[in-house]
Amino acid sequence: MLKAFSTAATGMTGQQMMVDVIANNLANINTTGFKRSQINFQDLLYVKMSQAGAEVASGINSPTGLEIGSGVRASATVKVFTVGELDNTGRPLDIAIYGDGFLQVTMPNGDIRYTRDGALQVNANGQLVNTAGYSIEPAITLPTDAVAVDIGKDGTVNVTDVGGTTSVVGTLQLVRFPNPAGLSNEGDNLFSETEASGTAVTGTPGENGFGAIQSSMLERSNVQMVTELVNLITAQRAYEINARAIRAGDEMLRTATTIGR
Amino acid sequence: MEPTTQVSASIDALTRELEIITHNLANASTAGFKRRCNAFSKALDAQQGTAETYEPGNIDLESAFDFSQGSLVQTGRNLDFALMGNGLFVVETPEGPLYTRNGTFQTNQNGQIVDSMGRTVAGEAGPITVPVSVGLAQLQVSADGRVTAGDINIGKLQVVDFQENQSKLVPAGANCFVMPDKDIRPEPADNVVIKQGYQEASNVMIVDELVDMIMVTRLYEANMRYVSAQSETSSSIMGVAMG
Numbered sequence: 001m002l003k004a005f006s007t008a009a010t011g012m013t014g015q016q017m018m019v020d021v022i023a024n025n026l027a028n029i030n031t032t033g034f035k036r037s038q039i040n041f042q043d044l045l046y047v048k049m050s051q052a053g054a055e056v057a058s059g060i061n062s063p064t065g066l067e068i069g070s071g072v073r074a075s076a077t078v079k080v081f082t083v084g085e086l087d088n089t090g091r092p093l094d095i096a097i098y099g100d101g102f103l104q105v106t107m108p109n110g111d112i113r114y115t116r117d118g119a120l121q122v123n124a125n126g127q128l129v130n131t132a133g134y135s136i137e138p139a140i141t142l143p144t145d146a147v148a149v150d151i152g153k154d155g156t157v158n159v160t161d162v163g164g165t166t167s168v169v170g171t172l173q174l175v176r177f178p179n180p181a182g183l184s185n186e187g188d189n190l191f192s193e194t195e196a197s198g199t200a201v202t203g204t205p206g207e208n209g210f211g212a213i214q215s216s217m218l219e220r221s222n223v224q225m226v227t228e229l230v231n232l233i234t235a236q237r238a239y240e241i242n243a244r245a246i247r248a249g250d251e252m253l254r255t256a257t258t259i260g261r
Numbered sequence: 262m263e264p265t266t267q268v269s270a271s272i273d274a275l276t277r278e279l280e281i282i283t284h285n286l287a288n289a290s291t292a293g294f295k296r297r298c299n300a301f302s303k304a305l306d307a308q309q310g311t312a313e314t315y316e317p318g319n320i321d322l323e324s325a326f327d328f329s330q331g332s333l334v335q336t337g338r339n340l341d342f343a344l345m346g347n348g349l350f351v352v353e354t355p356e357g358p359l360y361t362r363n364g365t366f367q368t369n370q371n372g373q374i375v376d377s378m379g380r381t382v383a384g385e386a387g388p389i390t391v392p393v394s395v396g397l398a399q400l401q402v403s404a405d406g407r408v409t410a411g412d413i414n415i416g417k418l419q420v421v422d423f424q425e426n427q428s429k430l431v432p433a434g435a436n437c438f439v440m441p442d443k444d445i446r447p448e449p450a451d452n453v454v455i456k457q458g459y460q461e462a463s464n465v466m467i468v469d470e471l472v473d474m475i476m477v478t479r480l481y482e483a484n485m486r487y488v489s490a491q492s493e494t495s496s497s498i499m500g501v502a503m504g
Contacts, residue, residue, distance in 0.1 A: 002280070004282075011283070040377055042378075043284075046431075051431075071284060072291055099398055100397075169405065176393075179368040179397075182367070194368060235290070237467070251482075
């Protein structure tokens with residue numbers, strides 16, 4: 001049968017995956033701290049029919065070979081860690097990381113997860129937690145008599161008590177990875193460390209290339225609607241064209257089967 | 262050559278032609294992909310006097326790569342690089358170097374710059390490692406390939422050019438080319454600009470491929486008609502001869 005069928009089918013599968021990735025990006029256009037994914041493709045192996053440089057006559061080498069490719073496959077979906085727009089929310093416990101870095105979150109089983117979502121909350125014990133209620137690492141507890149909270153650029157958490165005295169109750173820390181694109185997506189805006197991401201390096205916000213903390217701000221998703229829509233149109237058309245290639249192959253085979261009738 | 266043999270040779274060639282077109286179309290979204298020229302564009306070149314020779318019915322029509330520049334697409338990703346002009350990035354493998362126009366790179370767990378298959382991207386003085394003390398957000402690559410992290414110079418991306426030997430490159434899959442002739446050594450590329458935060462889009466023109474595809478289907482049909490007509494003629498001759 002025609003190899004063209006399977007080749008075009010790989011093209012259709014690839015474009016379909018691209019649409020899936022775009023759909024997820026678009027669905028998260030308003031998710032705090034969301035990082036868009038980018039899908040990368042690579043061509044599949046080639047079937048070698050004649051070798052470039054083979055001798056075709058004495059002293060004459062064929063200038064080019066003949067290799068027929070077998071289509072395409074998605075090689076990776078990578079998270080693009082560019083900074084999203086910062087939105088002023090006016091809520092002192094909303095923080096945005098302006099630059100590199102992740103906040104650490106302790107899961108109920110003790111595992112550490114990483115997030116860029118800085119919509120912090122306070123639980124019943126006065127501890128700083130994320131929106132799902134998991135505590136922020138290092139643990140910071142606000143005193144019960146605190147009337148105002150202020151988080152500085154370097155991550156220090158200052159509270160003012162009823163008497164008007166200000167004191168530091170803790171410092172937020174950030175972590176960074178040699179390969180952030182290698183982090184595994186855990187959903188709920190959380191990432192976890194993998195072999196590929198490398199080991200987390202801890203640091204103080206605003207120092208050594210770590211982003212500074214901006215309080216009363218939230219980092220929006222870095223999804224750009226127009227870019228995604230343009231990609232969507234491209235993917236859709238490319239899908240159609242690949243389907244058209246299958247139809248062309250089908251027509252050719254139909255002609256072939258009518259020989260001698 | 263017997264007319265029927267010639268027709269069947271051209272049917273073979275047309276089938277292969279469709280396979281090349283579908284492969285091009287399947288890679289319409291592959292960054293850094295270079296399309297294969299097919300016989301039609303070659304035949305056209307021959308008519309315009311730009312190619313050496315073109316013999317109709319020649320089944321060994323070879324398809325060279327079209328190394329023309331693809332358009333640049335902005336991604337904003339620090340490790341996406343597009344090449345403008347003639348040149349290829351070098352990827353190190355145990356079997357020797359591979360060459361690619363796809364500059365969608367990553368870092369591995371040690372901070373080394375690698376391609377999407379995890380193979381090391383060559384720098385002019387060995388692999389380039391982004392120090393852990395500096396974030397990827399501060400990685401800057403200049404137009405000539407010098408890589409700086411923060412204020413530290415950490416290496417220079419190797420970009421090479423095969424010049425007139427470029428057509429001897431053979432595809433190795435996964436966006437890479439290999440040079441089968443070990444005696445041909447590439448020169449450092451000098452007419453090339455590296456753009457950080459961009460990908461070079463595939464240079465497949467969907468409309469051109471579509472037009473070629475329609476041509477192939479119709480020519481295939483015409484060739485098949487000829488075979489049918491031949492078989493009818495010969496059967497009627499047989500009919501006359503046998504009474």
